[in-house]
Amino acid sequence: MTQPHSMFEPARPPREEKRQRVLMCAPDDFDVRYVINPWMEHQIGRTARSLAREQWQNLRALVAERAEVELVTPAAGLPDMVFTANAGFVLRNVAVVSRFRAEQRRPEEPLFRAFFEARGFAVAAWPDELAFEGAGDALIDRGADVVWCGHGMRSADEAPAALERIIGRRVIGLRLVDPRFYHLDTCCCPLAGGYLLYYPPAFDAASRAAIEAVVPREKRIAIDEADAMRFACNAVDLDGCVAMNDASPQLQKRLGDAGFVPVLTPLSEFMKAGGAAKCLTLKLSED
Ligand code: ARG
Numbered sequence: 001m002t003q004p005h006s007m008f009e010p011a012r013p014p015r016e017e018k019r020q021r022v023l024m025c026a027p028d029d030f031d032v033r034y035v036i037n038p039w040m041e042h043q044i045g046r047t048a049r050s051l052a053r054e055q056w057q058n059l060r061a062l063v064a065e066r067a068e069v070e071l072v073t074p075a076a077g078l079p080d081m082v083f084t085a086n087a088g089f090v091l092r093n094v095a096v097v098s099r100f101r102a103e104q105r106r107p108e109e110p111l112f113r114a115f116f117e118a119r120g121f122a123v124a125a126w127p128d129e130l131a132f133e134g135a136g137d138a139l140i141d142r143g144a145d146v147v148w149c150g151h152g153m154r155s156a157d158e159a160p161a162a163l164e165r166i167i168g169r170r171v172i173g174l175r176l177v178d179p180r181f182y183h184l185d186t187c188c189c190p191l192a193g194g195y196l197l198y199y200p201p202a203f204d205a206a207s208r209a210a211i212e213a214v215v216p217r218e219k220r221i222a223i224d225e226a227d228a229m230r231f232a233c234n235a236v237d238l239d240g241c242v243a244m245n246d247a248s249p250q251l252q253k254r255l256g257d258a259g260f261v262p263v264l265t266p267l268s269e270f271m272k273a274g275g276a277a278k279c280l281t282l283k284l285s286e287d
Helices: 049-064 108-118 159-167 205-214 225-229 249-257
Strands: 020-024 067-071 088-091 094-097 138-140 146-151 170-175 188-191 195-198 220-222 236-238 241-244 261-264
Touching: 020 049, 020 236, 049 067, 049 236, 049 241, 088 108, 088 159, 094 108, 094 159, 138 188, 146 159, 146 188, 159 170, 170 205, 188 236, 220 249, 249 261
Parallel strands: 020 067, 146 170, 195 220, 241 261
Antiparallel strands: 088 094, 138 146, 188 195, 236 241
């Protein structure tokens, strides 16, 4: 009797797939202690600590199924540091560290800078006087060779041009006009295959036109206010799985029809600070 062929074959090395790396920060000192966006109003001291931790752990586990999670050490007294999307903007080996508009978040800057340096990123020089809140406002499109950069709320109007000079890729500025959607990642999410999940009323007319000029109609997934308020755009896209706080059944179906698998992971405690799934993550491996 011949042995099954496989017994004589050397074990095949696992397919060399480069796993994505995603930065997160444990919510050790997370809370709402000041108000720098409308979601934080009336929420000071109202986050439930253990629920926040549980929700963050659930998100972390979801991400860890599809990517390598890296952690930056949280610092006491910096309750918003958990939102690592605002650590900076990463493209290949370059990191542009955020320059926060709000005083309260500025002490996070050297901590994130030290993280990027320790991981071997080249930290780009950024003008001190120019507010820029990293991957909260700068999002790499997954179809076109462009980076979208929200401005007018947190990041300065000059930020898109400054970013373009540094990264040498076309950066299209999008003007945000609704204070509830104060970071681009609260109202816009580029998805694999060139899809764009977004809430059009969060942008001025010229920005909506700019989006329509780049993203073909069949790739635009425009959502309504109810889904926008669930922070459905604040989603993490990993291998076709789209993790988000919540979405209507209709939106889930539309995402499914486009080939994505929506995964709902409640983040109520972080919503009180104005953030959800995407804000709590930063992709570190971007080319
Ligand atoms: N409380 C934080 C702030 O206002 C929330 C940041 C959310 N981050 C994001 N990428 N949208 O700065």
